[in-house]
Amino acid sequence: MSDTLILTRRWGEKDSHTLASYRAAGGYAALDKALGMAPSAIVDEVKASNLRGRGGAGFACGLKWTFLPKDIRPRYLTVNADESEPGTFKDRYIIEHDPHMLLDGIAITCFANDIHTAYVYIRGEFKRQAEVLEVAIAEAYQAGILGPRLLGKVDFPLDIFVHRGAGAYICGEESALLESLEGKKGYPRLKPPFPAVVGLYGKPTIINNVETIANIPWIVQHGGAAFAALGVGKSGGTRLFCVSGHVNRPGVYEKPVHYNLKTLIMEDCGGIVGGRAVKAVIPGGSSAPVLAADEIDVSMEFDALKAAGTMAGSGGVIVMDDSTCMVRALSRIAKFYADESCGQCTPCREGTPWMEGMLERIEHGHAVRGDVDKLVQVANSIGGQTICALGDAAAMPVQSFVKKFRAEFDRHVEERRCPFGDHAWGKTQETREAIIGGVRV
Amino acid sequence: MSNREPGSPGARSDLPAEGVRRFDAELSPVLRRYPEDRKASAMIPALRIGEHVFGHLSPAVMALAADRLGVSPARAQEVATFYVMFNTQPVGRHVVEICTNVSCCLTGADRIFHALKQKLGVENGGTTRDGRITLREVECLGSCGTAPAMLVDEDMEERLTMDKVERIVGALK
Numbered sequence: 001m002s003d004t005l006i007l008t009r010r011w012g013e014k015d016s017h018t019l020a021s022y023r024a025a026g027g028y029a030a031l032d033k034a035l036g037m038a039p040s041a042i043v044d045e046v047k048a049s050n051l052r053g054r055g056g057a058g059f060a061c062g063l064k065w066t067f068l069p070k071d072i073r074p075r076y077l078t079v080n081a082d083e084s085e086p087g088t089f090k091d092r093y094i095i096e097h098d099p100h101m102l103l104d105g106i107a108i109t110c111f112a113n114d115i116h117t118a119y120v121y122i123r124g125e126f127k128r129q130a131e132v133l134e135v136a137i138a139e140a141y142q143a144g145i146l147g148p149r150l151l152g153k154v155d156f157p158l159d160i161f162v163h164r165g166a167g168a169y170i171c172g173e174e175s176a177l178l179e180s181l182e183g184k185k186g187y188p189r190l191k192p193p194f195p196a197v198v199g200l201y202g203k204p205t206i207i208n209n210v211e212t213i214a215n216i217p218w219i220v221q222h223g224g225a226a227f228a229a230l231g232v233g234k235s236g237g238t239r240l241f242c243v244s245g246h247v248n249r250p251g252v253y254e255k256p257v258h259y260n261l262k263t264l265i266m267e268d269c270g271g272i273v274g275g276r277a278v279k280a281v282i283p284g285g286s287s288a289p290v291l292a293a294d295e296i297d298v299s300m301e302f303d304a305l306k307a308a309g310t311m312a313g314s315g316g317v318i319v320m321d322d323s324t325c326m327v328r329a330l331s332r333i334a335k336f337y338a339d340e341s342c343g344q345c346t347p348c349r350e351g352t353p354w355m356e357g358m359l360e361r362i363e364h365g366h367a368v369r370g371d372v373d374k375l376v377q378v379a380n381s382i383g384g385q386t387i388c389a390l391g392d393a394a395a396m397p398v399q400s401f402v403k404k405f406r407a408e409f410d411r412h413v414e415e416r417r418c419p420f421g422d423h424a425w426g427k428t429q430e431t432r433e434a435i436i437g438g439v440r441v
Numbered sequence: 442m443s444n445r446e447p448g449s450p451g452a453r454s455d456l457p458a459e460g461v462r463r464f465d466a467e468l469s470p471v472l473r474r475y476p477e478d479r480k481a482s483a484m485i486p487a488l489r490i491g492e493h494v495f496g497h498l499s500p501a502v503m504a505l506a507a508d509r510l511g512v513s514p515a516r517a518q519e520v521a522t523f524y525v526m527f528n529t530q531p532v533g534r535h536v537v538e539i540c541t542n543v544s545c546c547l548t549g550a551d552r553i554f555h556a557l558k559q560k561l562g563v564e565n566g567g568t569t570r571d572g573r574i575t576l577r578e579v580e581c582l583g584s585c586g587t588a589p590a591m592l593v594d595e596d597m598e599e600r601l602t603m604d605k606v607e608r609i610v611g612a613l614k
Binding site for chain 1 (some may be wrong): 474476479481482483484485486488489510512516519520523524525526527541542543544546547548549551552579580581582583584585586587588589592595596597599600601602
C-alpha cells in the first residue's frame with residue numbers, strides 16, 4: 001500500500017501557512033499548469049482520479065462538476081468548511097497548515113468550471129482558522145494570484161470570500177449551507193433540484209468539502225490516473241482519517257482511502273489506552289452505524305464500509321474501549337441530534353428529543369420493559385422520512401447500537417441502573433498527546 | 442426577499458449613535474462580499490458585528506441589522522435565535538463553552554464540566570453572580586483528537602485537564 005502523502009506533506013514545516021512557504025515548495029504550479037489546459041481536460045482528469053467527496057456522502061467529484069447546466073451564468077463554488085460531524089477534525093488542519101493548497105484547488109476548480117466567485121463557508125467555532133484563511137486570501141490578492149487576472153497571467157477574474165457561520169450542525173448539509181449563506185436560518189431544501197442546477201441565489205453551484213478541493217492541485221500535477229492508483233476500485237487517493245477516543249495516539253492520519261481500520265487503530269494509533277480491548281468503533285463520524293470489536297478488520301473505502309453495514313462518512317473514527325457504557329455513549333449521540341435538529345420536519349423534530357429522553361431513562365434506570373423496542377421503533381420512523389439526511393443520521397446510531405449491544409440495553413432496564421456506575425465513559429478518561437498529520441501536539 | 446429601504450420603521454431605536462456608527466463602519470466592507478442585490482447574505486456577519494458592538498442582540502440591534510440589509514426584523518430575529526453562537530440575552534464578561542460530545546467525554550469532559558459547574562456555582566447556561574463568566578455545554582467543536590476542548594470567548598483551548606481549566610478560567614477577569 002502506498003505511503004504517498006498529498007495533504008499532510010508540509011504539515012509541521014515552519015510557516016507552512018504562508019504564501020512564501022507554499023511558493024517555495026512549488027505551490028501554484030498546479031494552477032499554472034491548469035491555466036494551460038482546456039477546462040474540460042481538467043474536469044476529465046478529476047473524473048479519471050476517482051476522487052470522491054470527503055465530506056460524508058462520498059459522491060464522485062468530477063461527475064458532480066458535470067451536472068452544471070451548460071448555459072446558465074453566473075455559477076458559484078461554495079467550499080464546505082463546516083466540519084461539524086462529531087469525531088471529525090481534518091479540514092481545520094488543512095486550513096491551519098496549508099491554506100494556500102486549498103486556494104490553489106479552489107482556483108483550479110473555478111477555472112475548470114467557469115466560476116468567478118467562490119465562498120468558503122466555515123463553521124462559526126473556527127474563528128482562528130477563518131482568520132488564517134482570510135490572511136492567506138489577502139496574500140493571494142496582493143500577489144496577483146486572485147483578482148482580475150488569475151495568477152497575473154490569464155484574464156479570468158476570481159474572487160474568494162470567507163463566510164463564517166454561527167453554530168449549527170445542519171449547515172454542513174449542502175442546501176442548508178446555501179440557505180445560511182443567503183442570510184437565513186439553515187433549513188435544508190427539498191431536492192431535486194440539486195444545487196448544481198439551482199444553488200446559491202438560484203444559480204448553478206458546486207459544493208465540495210475542503211479536503212476534496214485540497215486534492216485538486218495534486219491531481220492536476222500528477223494526473224488523474226496516478227491519484228486513482230493510490231486507492232482501489234472507484235475510490236482514488238489518500239484520505240485524512242481522524243481518530244479520537246480511547247486510543248494511545250489520537251490524531252489525523254493520511255492513508256490510502258482503502259486503509260484497514262484495525263491497522264489504523266492498533267498500529268498507527270498505538271492500540272487502546274492501558275492495553276484494554278476495543279469494544280466499539282464508529283468509523284465515519286457519529287452518524288455512521290457503530291461496528292463491534294469483531295467487525296473492525298475492514299477496509300475503510302466507501303463501498304467496503306457500506307458492505308460492512310456502515311459508512312466511511314467524514315472519516316471520523318471514534319474508538320471506545322471495553323469499559324465504556326454503550327447506552328451512555330448512544331444517549332449522548334442522541335442528545336446531539338436532538339440539539340441540532342433544525343425543526344423543519346416533524347419526524348426529526350419530535351423524534352430526536354423523544355429518543356434522547358428514552359435513552360436517558362434507560363441509562364439512569366428509569367426505563368420500563370418494552371422501552372428498548374419502542375426506541376428502535378421511533379428511530380425506524382425517522383429514517384427516510386425527512387427532507388435531509390439528518391433524520392437518517394439520528395436514526396442509524398440508535399438502530400446499530402441496539403442491534404449490536406442489545407444485551408447491555410436490556411441489562412440497564414432489568415437492573416434499573418447503569419452497570420458501569422460512575423465509569424460509564426470508560427475507566428481511562430484522560431487527554432493524551434495527539435499526532436496531527438505527523439505533528440505531535 | 443423584502444425590499445425595505447434603510448430608515449424604515451424597524452430601524453428606530455434607542456441605540457447609542459456612536460455604536461450605530463461603529464456598526465455601519467464595520468459592516469460596510471463585509472457587504473462588498475455579496476452581490477449588491479443580495480445584501481441579506483451578510484445577516485450572520487451583521488449580527489456578529491452587532492453583538493460585538495452592543496454586547497448582546499437586543500430587539501433593537503436585530504432591527505438595526507435587518508434595516509441595513511433591507512429585510513424585516515423578523516428575518517434577523519429568526520437567524521439570531523437559530524444559531525447557537527448568538528446571544529439574545531446579556532451574558533457574562535466571558536463565555537466558557539465546554540464540549541461534552543462523545544470524544545470529549547471519552548477523555549474526561551463530563552467530569553471537568555461537572556467540576557466547573559460546582560466551582561462557579563452555576564448550572565448549564567448560567568452566569569456567575571459577579572457577572573464574570575457564563576458557562577455552557579456545547580456540541581462538537583472539531584477538536585476530538587485533542588480532546589477535551591472548550592471555547593473561551595470563541596478562542597479554542599484543547600487537551601484540557603481539570604488543572605488547565607482552572608488555570609484558564611481563574612485568569613479571566
